[in-house]
Amino acid sequence: MQPGLIREAIADAARAGVTLPEGIGKLNATGHTPDAVVTPHFFCGEYSVDFDKAMNRSLDTIELTCRVLVSRADDRSAQVILDGMLAGHGPSSLKAAIEAARGGPGEAALGGLADDLHVTRIQGYRWYEHQGTQYVGAELIIKIIGEG
Template sequence: MQISLVRDAIADAARVVVLPAGVGKLQCLGFTPDSIVTPVFFVGEVDITFDKTMGRGTDELMVTCRVLASRADDRSGQRILDALLSGAGESSLKQALEVARGGPGELALGGLADDLHLERVAGYRWYEHAGASYIGAELAVKVIGDGRT
């Protein structure tokens, strides 16, 4: 798998979420930015397990993504985050990533991977990024694909 392409494709998949009225758009990035405009979703760390099958057949990526919302108003920031972390609905990152899996028999992320799965959300807490604090969470996304590409 080409990691940079996978990172960008995950961000592209998240871009389809629709935030509550008056909030604006979710900024989605396939990299960890120096500075941010909230709300933001970005792909952070990538852990790689090579050779899940023999002959370089399959590699597994565990991708840590973060979603951060403004703390200017604690309640509204947490409501935005709640909508993004819900299991379904037009604001759901889970639902957006499920669409990126493709249909039965299709490859995920537009052909870049065999499959992906948002496994869990953790760390619903305050995060510091570039010297400022934000309410946020981490999303663990497992991506499996061809180790020979």
């Protein structure tokens, strides 16, 4: 598996699959930690790789930490927008958008970049500072499995 390509494909899935409420605009999404954030912004951050989960390099796993940040211009409305993106389903759901890239039964995930992926949890719902600016946000943890 190629972590850089996987991160870009997950960002593409988030960007294409999330529909935000009218007046919010589109979700900005990057496969890397951006220098500057244009909210709302989803990005793929840190990851860890467990190699050789099966014999002969046939299986590796990646645990990817992604973040979503929204403007705190109005703390209540920002959290309403964030809550929609953290929901398990619905038009704004990041989980639904990302897991749609799993492909159909018997198909590889992310257009062949991985065998499967799963958004396993959300954590760290809090204020984040990025380049000196405060945002409300959360982390999504994604488990990705594929050939080593």
